[in-house]
Structure formats: C-alpha cells, structure tokens
Amino acid sequence: MKIAFHAPLKSPDHPVPSGDRQMARMLIEALCLAGHEIVIASDLRTFSRDASEAAFAALCSEAEREIVRLRELWRREGPPEAWFCYHPYYKAPDLLGPRLSAEFSIPYITAESSYSYRRNTGAWRLAQDEVAAGARQAAVNICFTHRDREGLQEATPSARYAMLAPFIDVSPFRELRRTKVDECRLFAVAMMRSGDKMDSYRMLARALTLVVDLPWRLTVVGDGPARAEVHEIFTGLPAERLEWRGEVEPQAIPGILADGDLYVWPGCGEAYGLSYLEAEAAGMPVVAQRTAGVPEVVRDEETGLLTPAGDVEAFAAAIRRLLSDEALRVQFGGRARHFVFEERSLPAAAARLGEILSEFVGMGR
Structure with a gap:
C-alpha cells in the first residue's frame, strides 16, 4: 500500500538529529519492511515553542497552502491509500492529515499521539483540539507507551487504539x-x-x-x-x-x-x-x-x-x-x-505494524 508519512514535529529529512527524527526514520523502515510504499507527504513543521494564538493562526495559514499543493498533486497523480502521522501533540499538531484524509476518503493513522488535559490553557488548547479531533478520526492510534494511551483515551474514549513497543534497528x-x-x-x-x-x-x-x-x-x-x-x-x-x-x-x-x-x-x-x-x-x-x-x-x-x-x-x-x-x-x-x-528490533516492529494495519485498516502485505 502507498502511505503518505508526515511528522509535524520534525521531518525525517530534518538536518538536526534527535530521538524524534530517529524514530520517524525507523517507522518508515518498519513500514517498508512490512511491505508498504512510503512517501514523505510534507516537510511542514508545525512546532511552536510557546503558546500564541497569532503563531497558531500563521501555522494554519501555512498548512492551508500546503493542503492546496497536496490536493492538486493528488488529483494529478492519485492519492495515497493512507495518511500516517507520527507524533502529533500540543506543540506540533497535524494540520494536514485529517483534512486531506477526509477529503480523499483514505484512512488516517497516528503513531505516538499524545494528549494531556493540563495543557488545555491559553493558545495550547487550539492545538490540543486538533490532536483530539485527529485521534477521534483515526482508523487507529498507535501508542508506544501505556502512559500516552491513557492520556489520549481519557480525552477520546471512543477512538481506536493499538500498542507498538518502542524499538530500534539492532x-x-x-x-x-x-x-x-x-x-x-x-x-x-x-x-x-x-x-x-x-x-x-x-x-x-x-x-x-x-x-x-x-x-x-x-x-x-x-x-x-x-x-x-x-x-x-x-x-x-x-x-x-x-x-x-x-x-x-x-x-x-x-x-x-x-x-x-x-x-x-x-x-x-x-x-x-x-x-x-x-x-x-x-x-x-x-x-x-x-x-x-x-x-x-x-x-x-x-x-x-x-x-x-x-x-x-x-x-x-x-x-x-x-x-x-x-x-x-x-x-x-x-x-x-x-x-x-x-x-524491540526492527523486524519485530514491522511484524507488529503489519498486524495493526491489517486489523484496523485492512492493509495486508
């Protein structure tokens, strides 16, 4: 299956190394190992260090332009068969995937999405609302820790969840x-x-x-x-x-x-x-x-x-x-x-991802 991959905090192609970038790259490897074709949908970064309604509005405008670009691209070349978003949270919500997934009727998937009610203050609430809405829309929310699952499930109890243990390339x-x-x-x-x-x-x-x-x-x-x-x-x-x-x-x-x-x-x-x-x-x-x-x-x-x-x-x-x-x-x-x-190896993660996508999205090898 052709999957559009997006990491709103830090693209897998970002020049600065970090654990977040590393996990994004390993998820792509695991998905490929599970038999899927991965395309990095966008390098748009929605990270905000501080809460600001003006900054959030600017990000939404930037996201709107990116949605227009992807919409035109997909109409010409055909849409992917799913959107996979890695690590949406209150400082970096996914402002692209839920809209495009709904418009093109493709499954929306999150991995390591997180939500905490204590972040519902000021402008952070705007981003939190996006995270919660995405979790509710998702065909499945893949959680790496029980702590993240509990926080997300408290906010969106009707959403669908699956566990994937953190892993590395051994x-x-x-x-x-x-x-x-x-x-x-x-x-x-x-x-x-x-x-x-x-x-x-x-x-x-x-x-x-x-x-x-x-x-x-x-x-x-x-x-x-x-x-x-x-x-x-x-x-x-x-x-x-x-x-x-x-x-x-x-x-x-x-x-x-x-x-x-x-x-x-x-x-x-x-x-x-x-x-x-x-x-x-x-x-x-x-x-x-x-x-x-x-x-x-x-x-x-x-x-x-x-x-x-x-x-x-x-x-x-x-x-x-x-x-x-x-x-x-x-x-x-x-x-x-x-x-x-x-x-906790890459093959173990690939096998688990295959099971999850097969169960919740109907994506087999």
Missing part, C-alpha cells in the same frame, strides 16, 4: 567488540539543552558525587546550547573521571557504547528514550528513574534498575549496587541485549 549492534579495562565505564548519551535534559544532568552529577569512592569513569556523548552549563554542573567531580565526546554521528554510537559497562541516565520526563534501548542492545544494564515512559524500555531487576522519581540517593545507591557487583552487571547486560534483540 543490526549495527550485532558484531560489537569490547576493549577490557580495569575501571567500570559509565555512559550517558543526551543532548545538552534546558528543561528535562538539564534536570537529568543535574541529578546524574549529584548522584555521582555519592559514589566517588568507587572506581569508575563517565563518558558523556552529546552537545547542545547548554554545553557550558552542563560542564559547570560536573565541576564538583574529578576531571579525570569525565570524558566529553561531544556530538557524534548516529552510526558511531554502537561502537562507542560497545566499551560501556553501565548506562546511567535519570530520564527526567523521557517519553521512553531510544538511548536506553541502544545501551541495552550493546549489552549494558541501565540505571534510570521509574518515571514517564522509561519503564516501557527498561525492565527493573532484569535489564537494569529503576529508582523512584526525584530520589537522588536511591539513584546513587542503584549505581553503587551495580558498580560493586560485576556478576550482576554481566547478568543484567546479557538479559538487556536479549530483550532488545528479541522483542
């Missing part, structure tokens, strides 16, 4: 070679920006000061506008304990993670966190908080340890436990790798 992790060293190597991969990422960096730095008596070395992969502030946060730790790798190409991540022993990232506000799955695929156990969507990708006491949200001492104690028990680290790391390869 092929780059199959043939990894580790370099053995004496000290325990800790890893964290994250952009350096304000908000939840900065909160996680602060929590990690505070926790590591509580385990400085043990031998370890932390490698941080990532960069961003808050780089100077992040570096400042870690000045209380010995400089020789820290390695700053900066931004690296996505294809380099598996090789970098291959030398890790323990992945330590609090995950404040994480939707789920693809970096956790990548660390697990590399055979690393994870220490994170039991918050937001993190439990969807890390299994407590199986592939890592999850601690109460905001509890720095508990987070540090979990790091200490795994730093002090190499056998447990190896056991958790083996389970983590098996978990991702068997349950």
Whole structure:
C-alpha cells in the first residue's frame, strides 16, 4: 500500500538529529519492511515553542497552502491509500492529515499521539483540539507507551487504539567488540539543552558525587546550547573521571557504547528514550528513574534498575549496587541485549505494524 508519512514535529529529512527524527526514520523502515510504499507527504513543521494564538493562526495559514499543493498533486497523480502521522501533540499538531484524509476518503493513522488535559490553557488548547479531533478520526492510534494511551483515551474514549513497543534497528549492534579495562565505564548519551535534559544532568552529577569512592569513569556523548552549563554542573567531580565526546554521528554510537559497562541516565520526563534501548542492545544494564515512559524500555531487576522519581540517593545507591557487583552487571547486560534483540528490533516492529494495519485498516502485505 502507498502511505503518505508526515511528522509535524520534525521531518525525517530534518538536518538536526534527535530521538524524534530517529524514530520517524525507523517507522518508515518498519513500514517498508512490512511491505508498504512510503512517501514523505510534507516537510511542514508545525512546532511552536510557546503558546500564541497569532503563531497558531500563521501555522494554519501555512498548512492551508500546503493542503492546496497536496490536493492538486493528488488529483494529478492519485492519492495515497493512507495518511500516517507520527507524533502529533500540543506543540506540533497535524494540520494536514485529517483534512486531506477526509477529503480523499483514505484512512488516517497516528503513531505516538499524545494528549494531556493540563495543557488545555491559553493558545495550547487550539492545538490540543486538533490532536483530539485527529485521534477521534483515526482508523487507529498507535501508542508506544501505556502512559500516552491513557492520556489520549481519557480525552477520546471512543477512538481506536493499538500498542507498538518502542524499538530500534539492532543490526549495527550485532558484531560489537569490547576493549577490557580495569575501571567500570559509565555512559550517558543526551543532548545538552534546558528543561528535562538539564534536570537529568543535574541529578546524574549529584548522584555521582555519592559514589566517588568507587572506581569508575563517565563518558558523556552529546552537545547542545547548554554545553557550558552542563560542564559547570560536573565541576564538583574529578576531571579525570569525565570524558566529553561531544556530538557524534548516529552510526558511531554502537561502537562507542560497545566499551560501556553501565548506562546511567535519570530520564527526567523521557517519553521512553531510544538511548536506553541502544545501551541495552550493546549489552549494558541501565540505571534510570521509574518515571514517564522509561519503564516501557527498561525492565527493573532484569535489564537494569529503576529508582523512584526525584530520589537522588536511591539513584546513587542503584549505581553503587551495580558498580560493586560485576556478576550482576554481566547478568543484567546479557538479559538487556536479549530483550532488545528479541522483542524491540526492527523486524519485530514491522511484524507488529503489519498486524495493526491489517486489523484496523485492512492493509495486508
């Protein structure tokens, strides 16, 4: 089937890497693997950092022009057989798909749509209304976490839902070679920006000061506008304990993670966190908080340890436990790798997407 794919937050072709762009690209790969032809319908980005009725009106005008373009294109060349929207939410609603799907009588599908009543303030409500209307119209809303499904279902109980677990392409992790060293190597991969990422960096730095008596070395992969502030946060730790790798190409991540022993990232506000799955695929156990969507990708006491949200001492104690028990680290790391390869791989996601589209849209191979 020919599917028009749209990601209103960030197009798969956007030049700036992020987890959102990565997941959009992997969804396209999974859909292709499931036997469908994918066309990126539009690069229109409807992201708004701040609530503003004027900004929303401007986006709607831009969307109207894009609808006119796509309508003319489809009338000439024929419409797709479905519209697939990835990650519509209050800061980036889909202003194209619902209109065009209704006009051309094709199924509308969402993936990782999210809705929260606490965002129904000011101009955000305008975008939230678009998200809710899209969810009600959708042939199916594909949810990656139970948290997202519960929030969306509360707003649109009559809509149709299916679950798809977060996944990654495991092929780059199959043939990894580790370099053995004496000290325990800790890893964290994250952009350096304000908000939840900065909160996680602060929590990690505070926790590591509580385990400085043990031998370890932390490698941080990532960069961003808050780089100077992040570096400042870690000045209380010995400089020789820290390695700053900066931004690296996505294809380099598996090789970098291959030398890790323990992945330590609090995950404040994480939707789920693809970096956790990548660390697990590399055979690393994870220490994170039991918050937001993190439990969807890390299994407590199986592939890592999850601690109460905001509890720095508990987070540090979990790091200490795994730093002090190499056998447990190896056991958790083996389970983590098996978990991702068997349950969270691209082929597994493709099979699940095939089932969902067959059931809700009637799209077989």
